[in-house]
């Protein structure tokens with residue numbers, strides 16, 4: 658994808674999602690895509706490899722939750738894989754500290770090397786297993802805990818409270834939308850409350866997504 662097409666697709670995708678990004682973000686995302694595809698040719702990081710799909714399914718889907726994340730000073734991305742949604746969110750919100758956790762070492766190696774080569778500060782990659790015991794895992798708590806395609810919602814909400822600072826929130830990016838009643842029930846099981854839930858569609862494929870925000874009771 659050439660620079661002009663990338664910029665055009667990013668602008669129209671952001672506009673469809675109702676999010677705004679600064680002028681530096683496009684070139685940084687292009688750099689991130691180049692690193693992802695370069696690494697992916699050698700080590701398997703993601704099954705999504707067509708540039709148009711990387712832009713929509715990894716980058717724009719990550720940026721779709723900007724409204725739920727903006728204002729946080731720290732973000733913890735559990736099961737971040739190759740850095741989604743944490744890395745694109747960091748590019749738009751550079752003052753936010755971001756910790757990305759995954760059990761697969763090569764994914765964390767990619768995150769660390771890419772953050773260093775792009776000169777990103779305040780990005781930490783942690784090769785660790787999230788089990789709900791931050792004290793022994795060395796995983797820091799954050800104002801906002803986020804995960805996309807991580808675990809089944811009940812399991813993920815079971816882990817979540819241990820990683821959220823007092824007054825913080827849990828942002829769940831879901832491929833399969835849950836009804837309000839289902840979200841309320843899942844939250845109640847974990848002593849959480851539902852703060853908001855919003856459905857959206859990816860701008861080019863029209864694929865359905867949902868983002869739900871929870872807080873401690």
Ligand SMILES: C[S@@+](CC[C@H](N)C(=O)[O-])C[C@H]1O[C@@H](n2cnc3c(N)ncnc32)[C@H](O)[C@@H]1O
Pocket residue numbers: 735736737738739740741742758759760761764785786787788804805806807
């Ligand atoms: C389906 S991938 C999603 C990756 C990324 N969030 C995304 O949306 O592209 C799930 C990731 O969670 C990681 N994972 C699974 N269980 C984990 C655990 N208990 N702690 C940390 N990472 C875990 C896997 O290694 C994998 O990279």
